[in-house]
Amino acid sequence: MTLTKHAIAERVQNHLGFPQKQAAAITESLLELIRFSLQSGEDVLISGFGKFCVKYKKERKGRNPASGEEVILPARRVVTFKCSGKLRKKVDGK
Template identity: 75%
Template sequence: KRRLEDGEDVLISGFGKFCVKEKKVRKGRNPSTGEVMMLDKRRVVTFKCSGKLKKKINGK
């Protein structure tokens, strides 16, 4: 958790990799009012599955 908070990627061998990505400022819309607004830049965590796990899930 601390490594992701610091912006570092976390690799778990045989399972996958958690990566921190930067999202830019962008236009958004409030779905209930339709009001256009600017969404702040932010960091998100993504996950990439390892090849071994992918093969296991797909039954190969």
């Protein structure tokens, strides 16, 4: 099962007792803050959870898998995630 934005808002509502609209607004605000920070090139560190990092990839050669033709892939920014040690242990079941 995938955890959705709606499910996160429901859990905020149930655990903290906020009305549904307010829980949805809180969830949306948090995600918007993370999104804005990443768009600005800033990393997002959430203690005990992990770090979202913006990495810069250089222009590089690639290949079209359908035709085999070589193409140049443009430089771009990508978001990566590195989980914290605490999260890694919990996911591992330790």
